[in-house]
Amino acid sequence: MLRRLRYLRDMPRFALKIEYDGGPFAGWQRQAQGQKSVQGAIETALSRLEPGPHTIAAAGRTDAGVHATGQVAHCDLTREWDIFRLSEALNHHLKPQPVAVVQIARVPDEFHARFSALERRYTFRLVQRRAPVTHDAGLVWQVQHALDAEAMRQGAAHLVGHHDFTTFRSSICQAKSPVKTLDEITLEDLPYPGGREYRFHLRARSFLHNQVRSIVGTLERVGAGGWQPEDVRSALEARARAACGPVCPPQGLYLTGVGYPHDPFKN
Structure with a gap:
């Protein structure tokens, strides 16, 4: 268990600034019924960069049809990514969905997109x-x-x-x-x-x-x-x-x- 916790702490954390057209989605949050969600789209794109399940956390869970120009989420990855390459790769795998990662920043482990927000x-x-x-x-x-x-x-x-x-x-x-x-x-x-x-x-x-x-x-x-x-x-x-x-x-x-x-x- 301690070994597992040490591994998780070593995973670099990235903050993502995201914009999207909410029209085609059932909201931000991943849907159990298999409906399209913004969270699901980004997590799928991440899985194409690093195999395995990904769970990202966002500052706000927007409803179906609601848009964003400044949504913020964070994710933990297994290796240090160059910010430019990570942004380019994510946006490539998000096509043709109306979702774009407009900025990425490397953040401390204690940063949380939802709970750190003022x-x-x-x-x-x-x-x-x-x-x-x-x-x-x-x-x-x-x-x-x-x-x-x-x-x-x-x-x-x-x-x-x-x-x-x-x-x-x-x-x-x-x-x-x-x-x-x-x-x-x-x-x-x-x-x-x-x-x-x-x-x-x-x-x-x-x-x-x-x-x-x-x-x-x-x-x-x-x-x-x-x-x-x-x-x-x-x-x-x-x-x-x-x-x-x-x-x-x-x-x-x-x-x-x-x-x-x-x-x-x-x-």
């Missing part, structure tokens, strides 16, 4: 226009009616801080507590051909299951005029899932970054 950052893209989106199909949530950006900002302000987010979490959420601190939520109002694009940026140490989609779906109701901004505070204080607005679809959601005490990719 914050997660998400962006949700909402497009308002009458004509169907073409280039962004599957990458944004589209609505046709006009939205009031300032009203949505006022509603969002009620959610920043340390709260019981029972209203804004899935009924199947497995978190031990619904109490979280939402450090930031900002809204960009941008021009979009034939309409407007609204980008919601949220930052917290961790999020509850469906929390971001529940928040954005509720704020969209504020922007459309169905809710008043102060109704968001009332929904939060109700601490009841039934008080939440509609949960928006996953295709506009992106995991954009993960913060650590020391950024492994800085150099």
